[in-house]
Amino acid sequence: MTQHSDTPTPRTFTAAPALSGSVTVPGDKSISHRSLMLSALAIGESRVEGLLEGEDVLATAEAMRAMGATITRDDDGVWHIHGVGVGGLLQPETALDMGNSGTSTRLLMGLIASHDLTATFTGDASLSKRPMARVTEPLSRIGARFTGSPGANGNMTLPLTMKGACPAVPLDYTLPVASAQVKSAILLAGLNTPGITRVVEPIPTRDHSERMLKGFGADLNVEVQADGTRVITLVGEAELKPQNIVVPGDPSSAAFPMVAALLVPGSQVTIANVGLNGTRAGLIDLLREMGGSIEVVNAREVGGEPVGDLIVTASALNGVEPDPARAPSMIDEYPVAFIAAAFAEGRSVFRGLEELRVKESDRIATMAQGLRAIGVTVEELEDGIVIEGSGGKLLPGGGPIATKLDHRIAMSFAVAGLVSEHGVTIDDMRPVATSFPTFLPLLQTLGAVA
Structure with a gap:
């Protein structure tokens, strides 16, 4: 098994030009x-x-x-x-x-x-x-x-x-x-x-x-x-x-280029071979409700699992209050959904997320702390979070964000950095290797990072 070095690997992500291209994400x-x-x-x-x-x-x-x-x-x-x-x-x-x-x-x-x-x-x-x-x-x-x-x-x-x-x-x-x-x-x-x-x-x-x-x-x-x-x-x-x-592409990994493409103005990105199992597709439904343009093409079934290609086009998003019953279908995608909400027009209220408190980190507390650090107004709830969106204005940025060794926190704030005024610094990118070892090369392919 790969071992981390003992030295944290910080990285700063800055505002990106329009993202374009076709990518695949790692297996589910x-x-x-x-x-x-x-x-x-x-x-x-x-x-x-x-x-x-x-x-x-x-x-x-x-x-x-x-x-x-x-x-x-x-x-x-x-x-x-x-x-x-x-x-x-x-x-x-x-x-x-x-x-x-x-x-x-x-x-x-x-x-x-x-x-x-x-x-x-x-x-x-x-x-x-x-x-x-x-x-x-x-x-x-x-x-x-x-x-x-x-x-x-x-x-x-x-x-x-x-x-x-x-x-x-x-x-x-x-x-x-x-x-x-x-x-x-x-x-x-x-x-x-x-x-x-x-x-x-x-x-x-x-x-x-x-x-x-x-x-x-x-x-x-x-x-x-x-x-x-x-x-x-x-x-x-x-x-x-x-x-x-x-193994189809992991929808939890596809979440990061999907949200990045929706937020960075002028972007259009194709994410190929994504698993679209209905018990995992909550984020796509949520982003569409917020106004996001996500088209499924080439829908098919592979090994008993529904699969398709996603064409994601930059869109103006609005705040949302999703039904708490949706939580299990997107439990791992909430951190990056919070980033989408931070860039949307108006307020978003997320509830029914107690499960997030016992993930790799307490993802409610860790995300709330990180969002405040980059200039977003948030209120932490026992079972969720309230986020005031920027209305499409660049987020102020800042950091370093404490990821608490949590891969999804690190990648979520990397996406936030792509729509920030002063960049967002992540304290340690090493945890990303647990689920998405090709994350940085994928962003480079899309033109997001140098």
Whole structure:
């Protein structure tokens, strides 16, 4: 796994000329994690193209290798995974280093929970502050045992050691918060659990796990009730079949060139091969409601996931008050949506975002602090933020912005710098490598940075 140097890498982003060109973004992070994990549980060789080769996904690859999977990469970027079969994971010889990846950590806890092995999870300073109780609590009910470090409010954090249960007890669980990670952890645990695992999801979250589990041959059923509640059932002791997977571009990464193209006057940018899964497309809907011109062309389906090319044209944006129920469909895109709101006409009010307080950083507090530092008027709410837009005037700028080791904070303020009077300085661009290692070259391709 790539290691950061110990020296922060600050960078200043300044006002950009009109952006133009066609770009692709790295593979979807959620799908990349799951493709490695499920391929490692299939018997035979799976082939994955377009895998995101950021640090978070490489941490997942290393963990699956440590538990017995053979994973190689061709020079042309195609990955080959020889799986061990459901129930076949091996005892890792050393601690699993998750770096900054909360997704790797929580999903792997689910995988291991129904296997007879013990694993210790470690992570960087940012990940070691993130609460794990939302996953350890339901997984404890199936018989897994956890010993972790005490975090805030008695919440367990890394370093953490877990012992899986085999046979595990099938779980019937209603999600208390909308979380694709918790849902996925329980479903992954259910793969090696006798009987039927059932997850009730009152608010739909991203459904990559369900789509991919079906694709690998798991006996999984999704029933949508009249009130929108999703009931997911999975028959355990599954036998997964190897797959050929093409990973679409990550909509969470596409968010940054998309907002930049909308804000920088005169811009028109095409972002090719973007995943358009309805459970992830909230930002596109929001930006269109604000007045943004985003056209989807060449819509198609690849590996069970909807994909298309986006043509984004600079637009005058207006403030917005989105429905809090939209939050799960764009939870990772809110930081850059806040930048769009800061440049829009009028006030924007974002609520229902409690989940942002337990991401790589407290993204509400970190974004509010950074926005104030570049001259934006904001009010921080317990579950959100109120932003007064500039009406299309350049933002004053400033910094250095404290990113708190959070890749999405760093990239969001980089976009703000492109529409700033005096530039925006980011304290450390190293975290961007966790999800978008080609971020700076992409901005250069569009003409945004020298």
